[in-house]
Amino acid sequence: MQIRVLSPEVISQYTDYIGHDMAENIGRPYYRGLVATEGDEKRAGLVWEYKDIEREAQNRSCIEFFRSSDAEASKLILAEYREMITEYGVKSSSAVIPVKNAKEEKAALKEAGFSMRLSESDDILVSLSELSAMPLTKKYTVPEEIQPIRQITVRKFKRGIAECVERDRKGVCEDLSYLPMGWFDMDVSCCYETDDTIKGFLLFHKLPSGILSIQLMLCIDEDPGKVIPGMMRFFISACEEIYSPDQKIRLNRHNEASFHLTEYFLPRGFGIPVYAGSRKE
Numbered sequence: 564m565q566i567r568v569l570s571p572e573v574i575s576q577y578t579d580y581i582g583h584d585m586a587e588n589i590g591r592p593y594y595r596g597l598v599a600t601e602g603d604e605k606r607a608g609l610v611w612e613y614k615d616i617e618r619e620a621q622n623r624s625c626i627e628f629f630r631s632s633d634a635e636a637s638k639l640i641l642a643e644y645r646e647m648i649t650e651y652g653v654k655s656s657s658a659v660i661p662v663k664n665a666k667e668e669k670a671a672l673k674e675a676g677f678s679m680r681l682s683e684s685d686d687i688l689v690s691l692s693e694l695s696a697m698p699l700t701k702k703y704t705v706p707e708e709i710q711p712i713r714q715i716t717v718r719k720f721k722r723g724i725a726e727c728v729e730r731d732r733k734g735v736c737e738d739l740s741y742l743p744m745g746w747f748d749m750d751v752s753c754c755y756e757t758d759d760t761i762k763g764f765l766l767f768h769k770l771p772s773g774i775l776s777i778q779l780m781l782c783i784d785e786d787p788g789k790v791i792p793g794m795m796r797f798f799i800s801a802c803e804e805i806y807s808p809d810q811k812i813r814l815n816r817h818n819e820a821s822f823h824l825t826e827y828f829l830p831r832g833f834g835i836p837v838y839a840g841s842r843k844e
Contacts, residue, residue, distance in 0.1 A: 684834030723761030
């Protein structure tokens with residue numbers, strides 16, 4: 564059995580196995596991936612992202628994809644994973660895998676030292692029609708300071724992003740400062756600008772599967788109770804002009820602020836069941 568390191572040069576050979584949405588991440592600065600093969604058969608796959616790389620004492624790794632068909636492949640790929648993260652100075656690892664058809668993967672992670680528990684995904688998948696039906700669409704208007712990012716210059720966008728990174732507000736993008744403006748959906752992503760300075764962002768990326776996935780939502784030095792709902796209202800209106808009512812949108816509750824906001828806007832929104840685990844390195 565061989566362990567192959569995923570890279571942009573070879574990812575097309577494994578896209579069907581790990582999925583197009585996950586394969587898209589290979590080549591981004593902090594994503595890494597491995598596939599275990601035996602002959603032409605793919606036996607296991609693993610994709611992770613390095614987090615908090617600026618804080619040496621908190622450097623961690625998050626396994627975002629794990630698939631395996633047998634125990635030997637699991638053991639080999641997780642052993643290679645450990646070697647790679649050790650070289651990177653990782654202090655802790657976490658893993659989140661969907662419960663569905665994950666018996667082998669859960670057992671392998673447990674054997675590798677991960678403490679596993681049943682949990683709920685931070686991601687919530689909703690349709691545009693669900694967002695359109697929220698009271699938000701009637702309660703809030705779009706302030707004139709909010710505009711689609713396609714209407715601002717790349718230089719201004721980069722200045723706004725640099726301010727976010729400086730304040731350690733990167734949303735779900737560890738590599739936010741590396742992502743080009745065009746990586747985000749230019750028509751439905753927006754910003755809040757006053758005094759020629761960007762004070763807020765709501766950025767979405769369209770995945771290869773077609774899902775619109777939230778990447779960054781924040782407000783800087785302004786009233787978030789005014790700015791965030793206004794940007795959400797803009798996003799929904801812009802989507803209604805472009806996409807069908809059944810368009811899928813992925814929201815994320817990666818921190819306390821986004822969790823409370825999601826609870827407020829979508830009180831009946833639930834993530835899929837997952838196994839979540841962690842391990843000190």
